[in-house]
Amino acid sequence: MKKVFNFKVLKRILVLVFISLITFVSLSNISVSASTTTGGATYDVTSNAITQSLGYGVQFKQDIAVTNSTQKQVVSVLDVPSEAGIMVIPFTNMTNGRWAFTTVTKSIEIFESLNPGYKVVCAINGGSFDISSNYNFNKQCTGPFCYEGNYYRTTLGSGMWNGSYGFKNDGTAGKQLVSNSIDGQFTRTDYLVLAIYDNDGNITKELKIEELNTAPEDNTSSVYYGLFNEIHNYVPFTFDSVEGAKSFLVDGDLVLPNTESDFYGIGTISNDNFNGEVLENKFVICTKNQEVIDALSVGLKVRVQYEAVGAFEGVDYVFGGGQIVLKNGEATSNVDSAASDTHPRTAIGVKEDGSYVFVVVDGRNTDLGRVGVGGARLSAVMKAYGCVEAYNLDGGGSSTVVIRNGDSFDIMNVPSDGYPRSDGDCLLVAVKEPTVDIEVTNMTDRTITCSANVIDDGGFNIDSITLLASTAKANVVDGVATLTGLSQKTEYDLSFIINTKSGKSFTTFYSQKVHTDVTEHKLREMTFEETDNSFIFELSYQDRGKVTTLANCILEVNGKEYDLVDGSCEVPKSEVGEYVYETVLKYNCDSYDGVIAIEVKNLHTTVIETIQAIESDFKDFIDKMFE
16 A cells, blocks of 8 residues: 655654753753762752852752652752861850740840840751750750750760760861761760859869769769659759758859759859759759868859760860761761651761762642651762761751841741751851951042951961952951942942962951042142233133033122133123232032032232232331321
8 A cells, every 4th residue: 555645744753852952841840969879868959049159158049859769859058167266156045044936036135135246147946955855854856965065965866866966176187077977976974063163254263073963972973853753843952951061052144953962053152051952044063072061152153064075075165966867978878777768858968078068858848849758868968968977867848948137137048847946955156256456548539448457367277358348359468458449439348258278268257338439639729810891710620530620600899799601701900909818719519428618728829929019019007008
């Protein structure tokens, strides 16, 4: 049978080919990064929604992505340098001497109010906490928690929340994160450490306290405190004098009777012979150790706490969280038990150079393309952003990322609860702003000159600073910098960059309003020629910026006003007389602060000659007046 060519079939084939090409091109354009695979999971970024520099080298971005080819994700990422002056701080809010739940944004506000001069660059939620108030002293963070060397809690977490993490924040090179998975398990002292402070807040002596809520033996000491019951009420401890021992009551600034075996307390001794009920926010030091007795007295500030030894010794910032999910750049063998099921996730990772990566993966909202991840997929996410090790933190409704926006803070993800959850703790990226005395010493229409001197480097090991105003930039040399190439009569936000001795440069939050002036004008001279009937005045001036009315202004001659047009005017003698006694040039000048009126007297150059001519003509008359 003879075959007939079918144009309809050809049309369909061409349409299919066209659609295939369009689909191929579209899919090719979606992917902006190579697929990352580990632990049997994949992660692909399809597009970037936000990229933003936050200051001090911290970068924020939010990527649209897929895991395992089909699960849509929104992933918020913070890149944080490991550098002197940039601190990662676990923070928990203590209200009225108790653990408390607080949103990340509120925690930032509290931290900055307690630490003048410090500013938070960004923050995420932190480790796990007693969300259901299962502990007698409820709302505690899970795992050890240390803030500025104060060990509020030293009990390890359990199950999948047995992770412990510390931040050295000491400015040394390399990795600043200490973890129980890589560096060694968190371990505390076998005894409580009694620290004694001087009037300047410095620790002058440390001694041992061996017992809790039990009578001390010879040459030992004990601390007594009340505990909370099952309905979260404080139950005072009734302290009876111990024979042969000295007892000191401490009024607490912060007292945390966490459990029968975990205690923190700091305060001032108010009684050196105490006997009776130990009320809330108080504790008793009872001792048979003569060295301790000699060291304590009424009015002295003291602290009692367990402290870390081993890998975490000397680390002043510690918190507890989940388990490791990435090690040596690959998913760990127990990754799915470390972060089981699909949920919103918060994680922290470390790159090869020691810098940090904070990640929040949104979830529980598939309609908005926010699925969430489990263990292996979380590992793939952290690997994609350059981490060689990474750890799962508290997730679910807690997962929150906040960045600084001027003097306020923005939540950048969509918490799955529909609102920001109040958590037990959070991780702050904070800096102590360098104090630099900057003063504008001179300005022109195109330049601003400033003196600039570093008063406090904020721990950044500053080598030099650079001033910025829009695109203009100038290095400070011998305390002075001049910004050039500016626009006249324009306000600028003056800021500065710190250049560290390690060779890095960081933009600070400093901002000062400065402005250029207008182009300077110059008055050269006023000349005039005399004719039989008039004086003809000519004004010589420079006004490149056209900021004055000199071309068409007022010239007052001998008390009468005339229009100076294009810099000249003719004044009849019949109106002003035969001699020019006085001239007043009146014009307006534009400045940054507005238009100002200017008057210049006797700019004309022949006033002296005129006076001499008058004296000559009336010499005989004048001489007779003074005979």
